[in-house]
Amino acid sequence: MKLPRSRRITRRADFQRVRTSGSTYQGRFLVLGYLSDDSLSEPFRLGLITTKRLGGAVVRNRVRRRLRAIVQRTAHRIRRPYWVVLIARGAAAEATSEQLEKEWKWLMHRTSLTDPDCRPE
RNA sequence: AGGCCGGUCCGUGACGAUCGCUGGUCGCCAUGCCGCUCCGGCGGUGAUGCGCGGUCAGAGGAAAGUCCGAACUCCACAAGGCAGCGUGCCUCGUGAAAGCGAGGGAGGCGGAGGGCGCAAGCCACCGCCGACGGACAGUGUCGCAGAAAACAAACCGCCACCCGCGUCAGCGGGACCGGCAAGGGUGAAAAGGCGAGGUAAAAGCUCACCGCCCCGAGGGUAACCGAGGGGGCACGAAAAACCCCGCGCGGUGCAAGACAGAACAGGGCAAAAUCCGGGCCGCCUGCCCGGGUCCGCUUCGGCGGAAUAAGCCCGGGUAUUGGUCGCACCCUGCUCACAACAGGGAGUCCCGGCUUCGGUCGGGGCUAGAAAAAUGAUCGUCCAACCCGCUUCGGCGGGGGGAACAGAAUUCGGCUUACGGGACCGGCCUUCGC
16 A cells, blocks of 8 residues: 555645644554544555654664555455554564564554454454 | 774665655646537547646755854945954965865974083984964962962071170070071972082072073074073963954845735724825835825926825734745657666766866766655565574585664755764784694
């Protein structure tokens, strides 16, 4: 699934709305914030947050690129229009792509972003 | 051969597959606009795009720190000064400037223990170091140790003094008043050194030599050197504490700056009492201009003025922390077209040649442009570091897994700092062979 800029969250106000009105779920490497919105024309919109706590620009770029690629591969499972914000925690800087993908699938399952019968492997 | 140090250069290895991101460009599609129309559409335009497809480009030597210098931007601007900041031996080269390079001067540290000398010290040699104007313009500072650390200073001492003993030399005790900076000890540093005279003991108190200070023939483009003469010596360190002196500097930084669109709601205090038209701004809730109105003057064309407020307070709205530009080389050929590719030009950097030092010629490299911030993710193969085994010491086989510092943010030139590995050059050390 493609992830052009238009499918990402870029406006400050959108981030704030997900934070104040949406729900969050914490994992080891990631924090998932999500907000259902049936008025969305897209299946979902994604925002990635990589704070300076992760490390320098190189580390943050790497984490962000990995997460984007993971979401690209798996996002077709999202069943309803959602605003999705992924915040990378400090441990994510050291995590492998495999670990991140596993956690992302687990988070999608726990928060019912995906269909209930689509279980993480 | 190995190790260490210094310098220069290269710098997330190469190839492929699948899936993606940002931008340019081309084609198609959709929307918009314009024209025609037999009202079905057709043609043009190429403005718009979460659209589809092709094609091309897409992180570094430091992109970093944001420390200098410039381009560019807006603001300010008679001239000078103050404050502030920067800078600091001399000459030459290079450069727009910062800076960089070469040579020289003075100074400091170390080595060897060479020459002269009784010694102090001086001379010569080799290697290294650097923010290198001024410490008699002024204010302040100098830990610990030590008696005393900058208008020097009596702890142990020395001498003199008083008492006793002794023929004398001297010895013991007292006193803590006087003289002394020679010796000891402390310290990074104890207020010139050394020898002699001198003295109660001493002291540049006096003298020679050395050092230091002043003047200085002469030499050198200059920093500076310095024959010779004079002075009994005054002047500790640090200017990277402040400071003083010379020289330089207007401020602002791409969130600069320019433009467009969109949106809303006013109220209060105070004050005053009219509308219309047009334009402008980025912040708006306004402003400006013109007309009409009123007043005065008039040479009857006009001219001048006044008011419709200014101001303050409380709110509200808009601009996506961001739209477009700034801002991301140009032209020609090939091609349906865009590219790749080829040729030419521009800018810039590097290398080399020539030079009348102004330049010029040849070759090579580079020309990314995001905005919650693209330049990637996954997999495979091969090849390095490293590990294991074998070895005829040349290598061979197996394992192994991309590793340091680090991510463009207007651009360019420097500086500084960080860094795994490789290549080359130079120096030193060790071992082996000849």
